[in-house]
Amino acid sequence: MKTMKKLSIAAALCALCISAAAQPSGEGSIARYEIDLEAFSVNENYVLPDVLTCNNGEKVRNLRQWEKKRRPEIMAIYENEMFGKVPERPSGMHFVPSAPDSLVFGGKALRRRVMIYLDKEEKHGFEIMLHLPVSHAGRIPMFVALNFRSIADSFDGTRYELPYETFVDEGFGFAVAFHSSIEPDIADYTGESADVRGWYRPAEEWGAISAWAMGLSCIADYLETLPEVDMGKLVVAGHSRLGKTALWAGANDPRFAIVISNNSGCCGAATNARMYGETFRVIYDRFPYWFIPAFSKYSGRDCEFPVDQNALAALSAPRPVYIASASEDHWADPYGEWLTALNAGPVYALYGLKGLSGRTMPALGHCDDYGSVAYKIHEGPHALWADDWLDYIKFAKRHFGL
Numbered sequence: 553m554k555t556m557k558k559l560s561i562a563a564a565l566c567a568l569c570i571s572a573a574a575q576p577s578g579e580g581s582i583a584r585y586e587i588d589l590e591a592f593s594v595n596e597n598y599v600l601p602d603v604l605t606c607n608n609g610e611k612v613r614n615l616r617q618w619e620k621k622r623r624p625e626i627m628a629i630y631e632n633e634m635f636g637k638v639p640e641r642p643s644g645m646h647f648v649p650s651a652p653d654s655l656v657f658g659g660k661a662l663r664r665r666v667m668i669y670l671d672k673e674e675k676h677g678f679e680i681m682l683h684l685p686v687s688h689a690g691r692i693p694m695f696v697a698l699n700f701r702s703i704a705d706s707f708d709g710t711r712y713e714l715p716y717e718t719f720v721d722e723g724f725g726f727a728v729a730f731h732s733s734i735e736p737d738i739a740d741y742t743g744e745s746a747d748v749r750g751w752y753r754p755a756e757e758w759g760a761i762s763a764w765a766m767g768l769s770c771i772a773d774y775l776e777t778l779p780e781v782d783m784g785k786l787v788v789a790g791h792s793r794l795g796k797t798a799l800w801a802g803a804n805d806p807r808f809a810i811v812i813s814n815n816s817g818c819c820g821a822a823t824n825a826r827m828y829g830e831t832f833r834v835i836y837d838r839f840p841y842w843f844i845p846a847f848s849k850y851s852g853r854d855c856e857f858p859v860d861q862n863a864l865a866a867l868s869a870p871r872p873v874y875i876a877s878a879s880e881d882h883w884a885d886p887y888g889e890w891l892t893a894l895n896a897g898p899v900y901a902l903y904g905l906k907g908l909s910g911r912t913m914p915a916l917g918h919c920d921d922y923g924s925v926a927y928k929i930h931e932g933p934h935a936l937w938a939d940d941w942l943d944y945i946k947f948a949k950r951h952f953g954l
């Protein structure tokens with residue numbers, strides 16, 4: 553099954569038994585860099601379950617079958633076996649300004665800070681920060697993202713490459729919240745103030761990734777109250793664990809018109825079946841609270857998960873989805889992330905939309921954004937850089953016709 557080897561990824565690809573779902577030829581482009589597989593193993597006999605085969609074996613042949621039967625089945629798999637259900641927002645949710653609005657970037661943008669309270673008593677809530685271009689003609693398209701830093705610490709956006717001013721210059725607003733202020737990113741959190749999961753319903757019914765996804769939807773709820781925002785043009789984006797969250801938020805909330813998942817790896821865009829880099833056992837041992845307890849039964853049995861991650865990406869169809877990797881991010885399995893993008897294509901095809909342009913991984917630094925599924929691999933480590941954001945802005949502009 554699994555073998556430990558030191559070899560170039562090109563050699564690894566030659567050894568792979570490619571599944572019926574994908575017959576790609578990644579050698580040409582990916583051979584440009586080498587992966588030391590000594591610390592990794594790969595399941596050479598992986599098979600991706602067919603995203604368009606229903607639980608009862610029935611083949612999906614049209615959009616109706618996808619939307620009425622197969623898509624709900626896949627949602628239920630992620631809800632019952634991995635992330636838990638993202639609940640409706642609580643009835644007590646309301647919004648309170650947390651600081652006076654200010655003009656920033658030489659007067660080009662309005663900065664606004666708002667508390668999103670989930671309860672009437674205002675014990676459970678998180679702060680969001682908005683940057684909105686002030687001289688924008690028409691309603692404002694928005695990026696919505698969670699960040700790894702508190703609002704107070706992230707004004708410059710330097711550490712996590714949130715170039716707010718660039719967004720404003722390009723005609724986009726940006727709404728951000730600190731992920732841990734929605735649900736702490738800590739195992740066995742025992743505090744109360746921000747513990748949305750424990751307060752709202754039993755914590756074991758939904759993992760932190762679902763709580764963060766709910767937070768993104770709460771931000772969309774706030775944006776709906778702003779007449780200057782174009783609710784038809786919301787992009788949800790995230791990096792790493794927040795890239796997993798972006799995919800899950802996109803699956804749950806159709807208001808996110810474009811979904812961008814950067815270096816999301818295991819349980820995000822990386823294939824389960826290859827078991828390369830981070831695996832279910834490793835992720836669940838380190839971060840059990842991201843998931844529901846039911847997910848533990850797949851530890852070491854990644855291939856037995858009923859779907860692969862192309863199914864997660866395809867839950868956003870027909871909305872465009874962008875998956876991005878980094879060449880040195882072996883932990884997240886760039887090749888597996890590309891396979892996911894490739895194999896989301898058949899669902900987009902049901903909508904008459906194109907997936908990736910071909911069955912070859914794009915060269916480093918290049919993006920395959922020919923259709924409604926995009927994939928790129930930047931040269932370098934696990935990161936979301938300013939240049940990546942520029943690509944995402946370009947992608948959003950093209951799909952929004954801006």
Ligand code: GTR
Pocket residue numbers: 791792793794816817818830835
């Ligand atoms: C790693 C984890 C990955 C990824 C990353 C991150 O430690 O193994 O799944 O989510 O963290 O979010 O930074």
